[in-house]
Amino acid sequence: MSAMAPITDANPSLEEIEARIARFAALRPAGDYLDAGIPGCEPTTYRVLGERPEAPLAAEDFHLNLVRCAAGKSAPLHNHLSQEVSIALSGQWEVFWGLKGERSLRLGPWDTVSIPPGVSRGFRNVGAAEAMLLGIAGGRDPGRINWPESVRAAARAAGVALPGGLGRRRPLGFNCQNRGWIVKSRAAQESHEDPWRPGTFRAAQTEERAMFRPRFSRRAVLGVLAAAVLAPAFAQDAPVRIGYAIARTGPWSAGAQVTQEPNYIMWAEQVNARGGLDLKGKKRKVELIGLDDRSEMETVVRSYEKLMGSDKVDLILPPWGTGANFAVMPLAQKYGYPMLSPTATGRKLLGMKNPYFFALLQQPDRMMDALAEFLAARGAKTAAVIYVDELFGLEQFAGLEASLKQKNIQIVEKKSYPIGVKDLQPVLNDIKSKNPDAFIALSYPPDTFLITGQSRAIGFNPKLFYTAVGTAFPVYRDKFGPVAEGVMGLGTWNPKTSAATKAYFDAHVARWKKEPDRWASAHAWAGLQILEQAVAKAGLDRKALRDAIASSEFDTIIGKIRFRNGENVSTPGSVSQWHSGEFEVVWPPQKATGPAYYPKPAWM
């Protein structure tokens, strides 16, 4: 929160304020703008706020000049360290930019343009009469003026000496931001485009990396950005800032970096390539502000507090995992940010009745109902269950227990285990000796692998073998190969589900050189699609946005989605099974992409 301006008892005298007035009649043209000597430019500049004594008033927060140009004359391309805002006071002006000033737009009286640091810009009086322009450069120190090579060449030709960045008499620090920009602009010129505001923090990073990596075509990357800038860059508003914190390091990162963040980045890139995010018909670019939460709950909470409370981002995207989402939910409500969570599941979360929370995954009872229905349809009578000692495992187990009871399937053994356990053979041996029809492990990623490997080793091969999170990850198939055949798990989709999922799958593989997981990845993408459709309808008014999400039906890659009390009530629970390298949806029948093995074939 910014502080409110205090009311003080300062009450300056008439003389004191008169000393803070620059009377136009008293202004004298500045003689030290060397570029004024270039033929065809010849602007007359009056300093108003700046360094004293050259300017009558001291620049406390910004510099301000008045520029007068005869018809056809201009202020040539130049750079500042800070934002420069120019207002046409009279006549018709043209603002032009780029290294050669190759792009331009018209400014009429009282039109304002805001130029970011690093862009070479100039102004030309294109009207028939003399005209005035007001220029404001932000900061106490807008830096020494710098000119691109085209202006320097013109100056040389005219015999005007433009020193290496010495525009004003007093050198005021080196303009280093320009350098970075100019390098980028040159790269951009090769594709005749202008990658202004590379879509995201990470997108910008990967773009830079791509430039050093030959197999990733620079042209392709710029091409994506190219389409982003078809509309004139400065006619646009500032980008829509979307913040999130997610695990890039620590134990959660294995899940977060498979399921969630790659989708965020890919989505932002695609949106920007389409010209920006559609806000009620007006397009604005997207800028992601992604933070690493280091898999720490405190960091998650602190990061979102900062994003929503002090950075005041326009929108947020959720963190990874049931626990982290549970922790952030109250903050989202406090600050009024809708949160479309693709990796949070649990009745406990929905029980909070948080109007800003929307859960995209199927709730545990729905997933477990589907599993129990499948078992009942195949005539299974007994099941053994182990579950991870985390909110996820407890919620799923509660759902499963109720579902199995309803279908009269007896639970012959149930045990919890801690995440990251190194050995479960004794437990698996006990369960094997009880010979259940179904074995269901409500497990998390590292343990999912352990359970599979050890069950195979002791020859525990029940008719149904089910492991939860991680089974849908491509690494599961890559590690186990044919051993995975017939293993069941949490899954919603695969590339065969629909043309839309195929397109998503292909785009993901092309962008990341790795496959998305067959469960929550598609839900993460669906969440981004919903967000996009909702802001097109409601804009960035977050209350209206929340209402739009709560009350509409959306088209997504996993089918139509509608929320009731924050729950996705459209996507049915489902069961998937590995079949020759694909995680086939095998239940419910109307969603199935392939037939089911039951009983499971013997371990390879």
Add this chain to the structure above:
Amino acid sequence: MAFWFELVATGLITGGIYALVALGLNLQYGLMRIMNISHGEFLMLGAYLTWLGHTVLQVNPIVFLPVVALALFTLGVAVYWLCFRRIIRTAPAVEMIEARSLLVGFGLMFLLQNAAYLAWGADLRGYSFLAEAVDVGGARFQANRLVVFAFAVGASLALLAVLRWTLIGKAVRAMMQSPTGAQLVGIDTRYLHPVVFGLGLAMAGVAGALLSMVYEISPGMGEPYTVTALIVIVLGGLGSALGSLLGGFLLGLVETFGMHYTSPSLKMLLSYAVLIGVLLARPKGLFAR
């Protein structure tokens, strides 16, 4: 009977894995008092090297073990010269070595972990190697776990023999008891110190290489192993090779029986209960001299 055999064997195999993890740290902390808290990260490095060797170069992980050991040994000597040499030289007492090396270890930990995140990303990695079941006296175990077990026992006994019966082992023990005294009797600690430290890292690397056959790997995998290693060497007595082997076994057996009779969720509780019990009865560990 077969049931008991299986339970005990499972416990011993898990214990063997714990002992293996502790081996390298026991050399560094147990014998040299260098509290290398980044032990698990070097283990992770060994695991990633093996994974790369197996998936990119298609090298058999067991054949690759000497490569990993050599790479980590070289790295260890370099790390010693860069980070620990000054600490050892300037520390007025052995306790100061512990405290100061702890800080350096933390730095190395963050450095290595984040370097791994940069290089390989956060994804879980894994490959299948010797995952087939082997029949041992009616019980079935994954072959790779048996390899780890055999290696842990073999390496522990070898270390024990070297320390107890060879001249170089005596030199190492002497160096730990009194660095100045060791120098007086002609032990060149300038060479011995980095070599023992390097061997410790080589052991960590080999442990990581073996574990990569059994478990999935990720850049953050190291920290829990560091904790396990500390428990095991404290349990067994600092610097005692036999102690850390038996300490690992004890921990493995307690966990396995606990898992059978109670719940796997109580695993941590049981492990720490054993540690506290041993420390109460024998504050210097089971096999401390």
